[in-house]
Amino acid sequence: MKINTLINKEPGYAICSIENMKIFKKLRDSFLKNLKIPHKYKKNINNARVQIAKMSKAEINRSMINFLTFNKNLSEMMINSCPKLIKDLCGKDLFIQRRAHTTINVPGNEHTKQWTHYEMISGISPFTYIFWAPLHDLDDDGGAYHIDLKTSLKIMKKEEKEGLVNGPRVLEMMGLKKPPRLKFGQAIIFNPFVLHGNIPFQSGFARIACNVRFQSCNKPLLQKNTDYLKYFRLS
Amino acid sequence: MTIAIINTDMNIGPFRIPGNGQNMITNNYAERNNFKVEEIIPEPFKSRSLATTQWVHKKKRLKIVILCSIHQLPLEKKRIKDLVNNMKKVEFHFALEGISGKGKRFLLDCIQEAKIFKDARIIDSQKTSWSKLYKIKNSKKY
Ligand SMILES: [Fe+2]
Numbered sequence: 499m500k501i502n503t504l505i506n507k508e509p510g511y512a513i514c515s516i517e518n519m520k521i522f523k524k525l526r527d528s529f530l531k532n533l534k535i536p537h538k539y540k541k542n543i544n545n546a547r548v549q550i551a552k553m554s555k556a557e558i559n560r561s562m563i564n565f566l567t568f569n570k571n572l573s574e575m576m577i578n579s580c581p582k583l584i585k586d587l588c589g590k591d592l593f594i595q596r597r598a599h600t601t602i603n604v605p606g607n608e609h610t611k612q613w614t615h616y617e618m619i620s621g622i623s624p625f626t627y628i629f630w631a632p633l634h635d636l637d638d639d640g641g642a643y644h645i646d647l648k649t650s651l652k653i654m655k656k657e658e659k660e661g662l663v664n665g666p667r668v669l670e671m672m673g674l675k676k677p678p679r680l681k682f683g684q685a686i687i688f689n690p691f692v693l694h695g696n697i698p699f700q701s702g703f704a705r706i707a708c709n710v711r712f713q714s715c716n717k718p719l720l721q722k723n724t725d726y727l728k729y730f731r732l733s
Numbered sequence: 734m735t736i737a738i739i740n741t742d743m744n745i746g747p748f749r750i751p752g753n754g755q756n757m758i759t760n761n762y763a764e765r766n767n768f769k770v771e772e773i774i775p776e777p778f779k780s781r782s783l784a785t786t787q788w789v790h791k792k793k794r795l796k797i798v799i800l801c802s803i804h805q806l807p808l809e810k811k812r813i814k815d816l817v818n819n820m821k822k823v824e825f826h827f828a829l830e831g832i833s834g835k836g837k838r839f840l841l842d843c844i845q846e847a848k849i850f851k852d853a854r855i856i857d858s859q860k861t862s863w864s865k866l867y868k869i870k871n872s873k874k875y
Contacts, residue, residue, distance in 0.1 A: 506871075593853070596830065618863065623856065624870035654863055663863050691867055717875060718854035720866070723747045724803055725829040729849045 501687075502586055505627065510647030511688035514583060516631065519683055522579040525572065526633045526682075529600065529706070532564040543634045543682075543706075550704035551605055558602055565600060572598040574730065576629060576710040580685065581732050587627055587687075588714035593727040598710035603640055605701040612642075614671040616650065617690035619664050621721030623713055624690060630709040631685035640705030641677030644686065645693040653693065673697045734796035737772035738763065739786055739805070742779055746804025746847065747855060748829075759799045762828035768797060781805070782812040787819045799826040803847040806840070813844055 504512035516522045530540045539545040550558060573594050577584060584592070603609070617628050630642060653671075657663050672695055680686070688694065699705070713719075715729060738759035743751050750758070756773070763770045772793065774786050783806070786798060798820075800806075807813050817837050825840065826833040832843070856869065869875055 616863075618866070621858065624866040625875070651867065654867075658863055689870070691870070715849065715853060718856045718869075719747075719850075720856050721858050723855075724847065724850050725748075727850075728830075729846050 501583060505587065505687050505689055508647055509644070510650065510692035511644045511686055511694075513678065513680065513684055513686055514580070516579050516683050516685055517582055518579045521575055522631070522683065525575045525579065525708070528568050528571075528575075529633060529708075532568040534561040534564055544703060547634065547703040547706065550602060550706070551702055553604070553704075555604075558604070562600075562602075569597055569600065572600065572708060573710050573728075576631070576708060577712060577730065577732070579631075580629065580687075583687065584627075584629075584712060585732055588625075588712060589716065590732045591715040592712050592730045592732065593715050593719070594730045595711040596724075596726060596728045598708055600706065600708050603696065603699075603705040603707075605638075605640065605699050605704065607698045607700075609698060611672065611698055612695045613669050614645070614693050614695040615664055615668065616654065616693055617688075617711070622690055622711055622726075623718060623720040623722070625713045625717035626690050626711050627687055627713065628690065628709060628711050629685055629687050630707060632680055632682065632705065632707040634703075634706065635681050636677070636679045636705070638679075638701040638703070638705075639677055639697055639699035640701060640703070641680055642686065642694055642696045642707070643675035643677045644688055645671070645675060647689070647692055650691055650693040654691065668693060671695075735771050735793045736763070736768050736797045736799075737774050737786070737789065737795055738770050738799045739774045739776060739783070741776040741783075741800070741805050742781070745802050746851060748802065748804065750801055755801050758801050758828045762799055762826065766826075768799070770799070774798075776805075782807050782809075783816055783820075787815065790820060790823060795820075795823050797824045797826065799828060801827070802829045803827050803832075803843040804850070806844050806847055808844075808848070808851075813841075817841065 501512045535549050539549045740755050824835045
């Protein structure tokens with residue numbers, strides 16, 4: 499089935515291959531370069547992940563200070579790593595997230611995980627897509643799970659009837675599904691009505707992933723504007 | 734050489750930010766960037782020309798100005814020309830967008846980006862619901 503259909507219809511998300519690995523590898527190198535850990539661990543992403551897995555939250559935050567430099571071009575790099583697919587979904591003229599996110603998840607049950615949620619909760623427009631990619635192979639449950647669009651919509655409508663959205667029914671869903679084990683060079687693209695989240699995982703490695711949101715600039719906006727988005731034209 | 738924050742009308746493009754809210758945003762931005770704010774410039778209600786700022790610049794030679802958003806920049810040709818000519822040496826910071834720079838090119842790029850967003854359609858979130866938004870997503874009308 500066409501990726502476009504998978505993302506917009508059922509199941510609302512698709513696993514795809516990054517088109518330009520040169521850019522994506524550069525992105526990962528830039529992440530490692532800007533990470534504040536001893537130099538000897540920076541040569542290999544898995545060595546870095548082991549170091550991060552041992553850190554406290556405060557230490558991780560401190561190690562991320564240099565990320566401001568890394569994050570500066572992250573959005574463009576991510577978008578440019580999958581130009582054909584993005585063009586197919588949205589055309590060339592885009593609104594992209596001004597500052598893409600890098601998330602670091604540390605293993606262990608005690609660490610807070612991302613509750614199940616719709617990406618719509620932040621006020622992005624319904625025409626937005628989310629592009630999520632790990633910076634390494636996922637060999638454990640440290641990834642993100644997605645719940646098919648049909649189920650997600652059913653729950654949304656049920657909650658809406660009760661005068662609620664993304665309420666306890668959704669929040670309690672955490673852990674019902676296992677995250678797929680993506681390889682480095684794969685990404686998940688999904689629409690903002692798909693429920694997703696992650697679960698606590700056991701591993702000696704931290705999980706590092708980047709994500710960016712984008713939409714066509716010919717489609718309407720909702721609450722997010724220049725505070726969150728910027729204009730970008732695919733070359 | 735002065736560092737100033739600029740307050741304008743509360744209608745800032747798609748945002749509505751009251752004066753004290755603008756102060757909080759720009760002062761917090763200044764603090765995070767270690768800027769010592771020496772001047773608060775109040776632009777009049779309903780004005781979008783940044784004329785007071787340009788007048789203050791002539792008197793005090795501003796070095797850095799901090800605004801909430803690129804949506805506070807002028808839209809009219811003549812006003813844009815005045816601003817760019819008079820303030821091309823001043824460093825502009827926009828707290829919500831988190832961008833900064835100076836010179837004609839930078840200011841014109843910011844104004845152009847604000848215009849692209851101004852021209853984009855906006856769904857009124859107060860008049861819709863989650864399921865309506867899902868329908869909108871699939872509707873050919875948009
Ligand atoms: Fe999310």
